[in-house]
């Protein structure tokens with residue numbers, strides 16, 4: 001983790017929020033390459049979960065909603081974690097995080113005395129308005145409720161029919177007791193979710209649940225995450241969220257142990273019933289409360305786990321073996337030497353041309369070895385070098401990040417060369 005965190009900062013993936021003022025616990029900023037990686041992950045998710053299907057539409061709901069939403073959804077009463085406090089130094093911890101409790105206990109020679117566990121609500125309050133008392137609302141604790149409160153709007157404004165899904169990506173906020181493990185547990189994070197509405201039927205809904213589990217697991221594997229580091233972990237009855245009939249997590253084996261990356265939940269009719277929402281079948285006129293199967297992934301956790309999973313050391317060489325689809329830059333273009341105007345001019349031409357269809361970066365600093373080193377550390381799959389032969393053969397050298405192999409490719413075939421490899 002130390003190596004990943006150092007690389008993330010050094011190369012511009014992730015910075016501490018408000019770092020110049022000492023940071024702010026539970027909040028993180030994404031730098032120039034981090035924002036690209038995260039955006040690519042979200043785009044790949046949207047491609048699979050929305051564009052790749054005929055039965056899913058997307059929305060983008062507001063972060064702050066009428067507070068009644070959170071009363072009805074049960075979050076104001078049931079969205080809680082058990083909290084204990086160290087009687088000596090008053091630090092607070094999640095009562096169910098045994099590893100952290102043990103680690104803290106060591107700080108007091110294993111003699112820590114804890115208070116009784118209290119429930120602690122995770123919703124983040126916000127105060128709105130210009131007159132006192134200000135109106136209290138909440139930053140959404142899950143992006144999900146924005147989908148449910150728009151259920152009727154989506155049905156009325158589109159041609160969706162059950163079974164169908166509503167997808168959304170956006171920020172959520174939780175007043176976590178113990179944020180930690182880098183971005184893994186933050187107070188502000190992004191979720192990518194599908195809420196899939198089905199007829200209330202035990203067997204059919206279970207089939208959908210199993211199918212969605214498979215689709216989500218395959219998605220991580222299709223983006224080259226190591227299958228050996230992925231598994232499902234079903235939630236025990238007493239560990240399920242207040243809305244879940246049954247649930248499983250896709251876990252990744254992080255350096256800090258197997259950890260939840262995405263939850264797949266059978267929410268039954270819990271939410272639509274609470275909001276008093278029903279569905280009427282346009283053909284049979286039958287009215288019922290649909291059941292919901294949800295896939296809820298963390299964008300920041302996926303980003304962190306893709307970083308960890310792709311981190312590769314090969315002798316002195318460090319590179320991120322990111323799938324090209326999510327790599328921040330697809331290609332880096334260099335002139336062999338930075339002080340030869342004829343090389344630079346030709347390289348700029350190649351760069352501008354490639355830039356029309358993919359995210360490309362430029363580097364003309366230092367020597368070629370240093371540039372490869374820098375691109376390897378941010379996971380750029382291909383480096384293109386314009387050299388003294390380019391003028392003669394109208395070709396460039398393309399160096400592959402993973403094999404280090406170099407190919408000589410004609411400039412007019414470059415687009416095709418990369419597009420074939422990005423499919």
Ligand code: GAP
Nearest residue numbers: 142144184185186189261262263296297298301
């Ligand atoms: N709508 C269902 C829901 O929110 P969840 O299991 O509480 O379910 C879904 O959260 C996903 O959101 C998690 O699997 C995780 O990836 C991400 N997530 C939850 N809390 C987080 C936190 N404090 N920091 C970063 N990601 C978090």
